[in-house]
Amino acid sequence: MATYLVTGGAGFIGSHLCRSLAERGERVRALDDLSSGRLGNLEGVLDRVEFIRGDVRDGEVLKGAMQGVDFVLHEAAVASVARSLEEPLEVDRINVEGTLQVLCAARDTGVRRVVFAGSAAAYGDDPTLPKREDMPPKPLSPYAASKLAGEHYCRAFWEVYGLETVVLRYFNVFGPGQDLGSPYSGVISIFLGRLFKGEELVVFGDGEQMRDFVFIEDVVRATLSACEAPGVAGEVFNVGRGEGVTINKLAEVVIEVTGLEGKVRHSPPRPGDVRASVADITRAREQLGYRPEVSLREGLIRTARWFRGGIWRRGLGYSWTGTAL
Ligand SMILES: NC(=O)c1ccc[n+]([C@@H]2O[C@H](COP(=O)([O-])OP(=O)(O)OC[C@H]3O[C@@H](n4cnc5c(N)ncnc54)[C@H](O)[C@@H]3O)[C@@H](O)[C@H]2O)c1
Incomplete structure (x- = not known):
């Protein structure tokens, strides 16, 4: 049995990692300041996850949290392009200084490996x-x-201190538990949220921009493999499905799988949006044994079912009129 610290453990990806580790019988600690994450994401496993409310910029808190830890999964961040345009300095403090603090604490406490949530x-x-x-x-x-x-700090800490670090460039991760109420969420949760509220889907630009959507369970598998895989310290890996889907096509499939009436409206392109993003996953396949298993369609059905199941409890003013699922 190993001990894991998941920073951002109450967030979307972090909470899935905590849940999966707890279910495997590993020792798990989650550190989160609950700025965007919620304890509700850890419902059902909080008795098996040691939760620490703290900030990744606080080196002392991190050192305490890393005592006896084998693997750190560093997920905590402001995970939003839009917010980084509004508050670049604050995002730098959390995403860059926070990562540096995590690496220093891991170096000083004898952590075996840090896996860093990078981005496509x-x-x-x-x-x-x-x-x-x-x-x-x-x-x-x-x-x-x-x-x-x-990422660069991860690589540097491997080079100069011999701290094992692995960077995973996640592509567009989606699945149950993703925040549906926030304007900073990913496009799938925003589309689902709007559809369930009977609102039109807003597509920025011509909608022909392409993304690689990867289901959360595949991301969890890749991330846990990155802890144990031999000979990968200092390396960077893409984690996507390896398939591109346009936003227009995505809107079509989301409407189809939910069976909800949906209209699409186009609005001007957003600054900072990339045109096309599709992963080559050969390296992860070969060195991490990574194989994406959940198709976009299957993942969307599971996400939409989860969302439907939570509508009433969350009281967000959604209504369900769909016939599918
Ligand atoms: N979701 C995606 O599609 C995607 C894609 C690429 C990369 N990533 C990366 O994966 C990681 C997880 O993303 P997510 O989608 O789960 O986002 P999320 O916002 O759901 O999770 C981030 C978590 O970090 C916590 N956090 C933020 N600032 C903190 C601080 N100063 N101290 C402690 N905790 C703090 C938040 O409360 C939240 O629980 C992030 O590093 C993100 O950049 C995500």
């Missing part, structure tokens, strides 16, 4: 597809720059 945003708008890890990064937004800075 690092690639920026280079038209070459699919994105390979050896392509030069070109961050377009303060968020992307902050995640890339975190």
